[in-house]
Amino acid sequence: MATAKPEAMKYLQQTHKKLWTRSQFGTDSKVDYVTNNLAKSFNNWIKEEKAMNIDDLMDTIRQKLLIKWNTRKKVAKKFVGKILPHVMQQLGEDSFNLDIEVxxxxxxxxxxxxxxxxxxxxxxxxxxxxxxxxxxxxSGIPCKHAIAYITSIPGEKLEVHVDECYYVAKFKATYEGAIPSIPDKSMWPDATHGFFMHPPLLKSIVGRRKNRYKGAVEGGSKRKSKRHECPICHELGHHLYTCKTRSPANIAAMEADR
Known part of the structure; x- marks a missing residue:
């Protein structure tokens, strides 16, 4: 890039030099990964509704959020203690058989x-x-190096050093509100903008693919390679020029069959 587009390289170095590696991201948002997994999960979440009109799509997403909101509100009522259970489980797993010393x-x-x-x-x-x-x-969760130090201190508890965003109280406060309910589309008020917006003129296209191709590490199917069949001995895995039974007579018989 520096050779082909030096102006592009200069722009990236001046404007975006801190945005390309996780180590340079800000730590205010406590996440342990920054990938496009969120976008992939969202696309998979609405893959059956992607072809809807925009108003129907947004209304469907609102309903999906309502369901998830109410589900997490019910889950929050079952939580006890100070720290979320999955965080405590992670701390327990990370603190097991630590090969680190202070x-x-x-x-x-x-x-x-x-x-x-x-x-x-x-x-x-x-x-x-x-x-x-x-x-x-x-991430806001003690790493293995911190866990090794914390557990070496008599009476020190791991949960004391977890960021407050993982507190049970914070989780409950997040879902204690409510999303307003609205009637179906037939009861929505008519919009009066003083003009009518016609739908865009679109050419007829083939229906879009809903499911993305998964890689091998995600459980997707690997490409099956077809083994070559030797035209002389009809065994798999080699060509005629490496066949052990190759002879002028066999080659002549092969050509006659063709």
Whole structure:
């Protein structure tokens, strides 16, 4: 790119140099991944309704949100404790069989590395909830280096160091409101804009594909390669010029069959 489009490279370096790697993203939004999985999940969520008119599509999405909203409100009532259950489960799994040791610590700051000695070392700061691996800042959940330090302190609890966005109280507060209910489309008031908007003129096209192709790592089917059949011995996996039974007589018989 630098050779073909130097002006494009200059633009990216000046304007977007902090937007292309996860390590350079802000840590205010506590997420442990930044991918297009959200868009994929949403597209799969509405794949049966994608071909609807825009007003019908938006109304269907509103109904889907109502269902999800009420479901999560019911789930929130069952939660007990301070931290969401899936976060506590993750902490328990990450703290199992840790191969990390605390080299030194002072006033809430520790240096940790893998047991047995390694050139990779990390600095954990409990007061600021940071680790030099940046995973703790990005997700709000203590990373394995922080867990190793926290569990080495007698009486210290892991849930104390989890960001408050994972509190049960925050989850309940998110879904304590209500989305207003509205009647169906036939009862909506007529819009009076002083003009009529005609639908766009579209050419007839083939229906769109609803399901995306899945990769092999996602459980999709792998491409099946067809093994070649030798025209001389009719066995699979080799060509006629590597056939062990190749002879002038066999080649002549093959050509006669053709």
């Amino acid at each position: 080299i030194t610590e002072h006033d809430g700051v520790a240096e940790v590395c893998a047991k047995g000695g390694t050139r990779f070392r990390f600095v954990v700061d409990l007061r600021n909830r940071t680790c030099s691996c940046s995973a703790w800042q990005g």
